[in-house]
Amino acid sequence: MKAIGLRLVLRVAVIAVAFSATARAQERSAANVGGFEAKLEYCKTCHGLSGQGYLGYFPMPRLAGQQPDYIEAQLKAFIERRRTNPIMFNVAHVLSPSMISALANHFHHLNPAPFGGAPHGAVAQGKRIFEEGLPESNVPACSACHGTDAHGQREIPRLAGQLYPYMVGQLSGWSKQRGQGTAVDTSAIMAPTAHNLTRSQIEAVAAYVSDLR
Ligand code: HEC
Ligand code: HEC
The missing domain is CATH 1.10.760.10 (Cytochrome c-like domain)
Incomplete structure (x- = not known):
C-alpha cells in the first residue's frame, strides 16, 4: 500500500511538471519591460x-x-x-x-551565499531525510523531486540556501496557505509530504538544506 501511494505521488509530480513545460521557453528578458x-x-x-x-x-x-x-x-x-x-x-x-x-x-541568475543561521544539531538527520526519505512515515526522499543538489526543476522549487525559519513555517502550515480555492494545483504534490513530517523532522531537513549552495 505505502509503495503504491508513494509511486502515485511521484507520477502526479512528473505529469504536473510535464504540463507546465509547454511554451515556457519564451523570452524572459528585462529589456522592453518598462519600470x-x-x-x-x-x-x-x-x-x-x-x-x-x-x-x-x-x-x-x-x-x-x-x-x-x-x-x-x-x-x-x-x-x-x-x-x-x-x-x-x-x-x-x-x-x-x-x-x-x-x-x-x-x-x-543571482547566486549569493546562503543566509545561514540555522541550528546545526540535527543536520545529519536532515541530510538522511533529504536523501532517503522516511519510508515508515510514507515520506519520499526530497531529492527525488527537488534534485540531489536541491536546486529544483521547473515548478519544483530550489531549496538550497532557503531561509530556515521560512521553510519551517511553510512546511508546518502547508495547507493553511497553499492549495486554497477549488482547482487542484502543484501545491497538492507537496501536501502529503509536508503533513507526514513531524516538527522535529521539519526542523532537521530545513536546517540541512538551508546551508546548501
Ligand atoms: C513528489 C515530489 C516532491 C517531493 C518528494 C518533495 N517535494 Fe517539496 N515540493 C514539491 C513541489 C511540486 C513544490 C511546490 C509546491 C507549490 O507549488 O506550492 C514543493 C515545495 C516545497 C517547499 C516550499 C519551498 C518554498 O520556497 O516555499 C518546501 C520547503 C519543500 N517542498 C520541502 C520538501 C522536503 C523537505 C521534502 C522531503 C521531505 C520534499 N519537499 C519532497 C514537490 C516535492
Ligand atoms: C513588503 C515585503 C515584500 C515585498 C516588497 C515583496 N515580497 Fe515577495 N514575499 C514576501 C513575504 C513575507 C513572502 C513569504 C510569504 C509566505 O509566507 O508565504 C514572500 C514570498 C514571495 C515568493 C514565494 C517564494 C517561495 O519560495 O515560495 C515570491 C516568488 C516572491 N515573494 C516574489 C516577490 C517579487 C518578485 C517581488 C517584487 C515585485 C516581491 N516578492 C516583493 C514579502 C515581500
Missing part, C-alpha cells in the same frame, strides 16, 4: 539586496537561484489567492505577465 529597475528595487527591500532573503517580522524567502517557472507559478498563485498571503497579493496583483517573467529570470 523593471524600480520594481526590482521594491522586491529587494524585502527579499534582500541580492535576493538572499531577509529576517524581518516575517521571514522573507530567498529568491536567488530560484527556478523561474516556480517564481512565476507562485506569483500567479498569490494573485489568484490559491496561496493566501496578504503581503504578496498586494505586491503581485499589479505585475504584468512580462514583468513577472523578467523578474523571475533576474532572480534565477
Whole structure:
C-alpha cells in the first residue's frame, strides 16, 4: 500500500511538471519591460539586496537561484489567492505577465551565499531525510523531486540556501496557505509530504538544506 501511494505521488509530480513545460521557453528578458529597475528595487527591500532573503517580522524567502517557472507559478498563485498571503497579493496583483517573467529570470541568475543561521544539531538527520526519505512515515526522499543538489526543476522549487525559519513555517502550515480555492494545483504534490513530517523532522531537513549552495 505505502509503495503504491508513494509511486502515485511521484507520477502526479512528473505529469504536473510535464504540463507546465509547454511554451515556457519564451523570452524572459528585462529589456522592453518598462519600470523593471524600480520594481526590482521594491522586491529587494524585502527579499534582500541580492535576493538572499531577509529576517524581518516575517521571514522573507530567498529568491536567488530560484527556478523561474516556480517564481512565476507562485506569483500567479498569490494573485489568484490559491496561496493566501496578504503581503504578496498586494505586491503581485499589479505585475504584468512580462514583468513577472523578467523578474523571475533576474532572480534565477543571482547566486549569493546562503543566509545561514540555522541550528546545526540535527543536520545529519536532515541530510538522511533529504536523501532517503522516511519510508515508515510514507515520506519520499526530497531529492527525488527537488534534485540531489536541491536546486529544483521547473515548478519544483530550489531549496538550497532557503531561509530556515521560512521553510519551517511553510512546511508546518502547508495547507493553511497553499492549495486554497477549488482547482487542484502543484501545491497538492507537496501536501502529503509536508503533513507526514513531524516538527522535529521539519526542523532537521530545513536546517540541512538551508546551508546548501
Ligand atoms: C513588503 C515585503 C515584500 C515585498 C516588497 C515583496 N515580497 Fe515577495 N514575499 C514576501 C513575504 C513575507 C513572502 C513569504 C510569504 C509566505 O509566507 O508565504 C514572500 C514570498 C514571495 C515568493 C514565494 C517564494 C517561495 O519560495 O515560495 C515570491 C516568488 C516572491 N515573494 C516574489 C516577490 C517579487 C518578485 C517581488 C517584487 C515585485 C516581491 N516578492 C516583493 C514579502 C515581500
Ligand atoms: C513528489 C515530489 C516532491 C517531493 C518528494 C518533495 N517535494 Fe517539496 N515540493 C514539491 C513541489 C511540486 C513544490 C511546490 C509546491 C507549490 O507549488 O506550492 C514543493 C515545495 C516545497 C517547499 C516550499 C519551498 C518554498 O520556497 O516555499 C518546501 C520547503 C519543500 N517542498 C520541502 C520538501 C522536503 C523537505 C521534502 C522531503 C521531505 C520534499 N519537499 C519532497 C514537490 C516535492
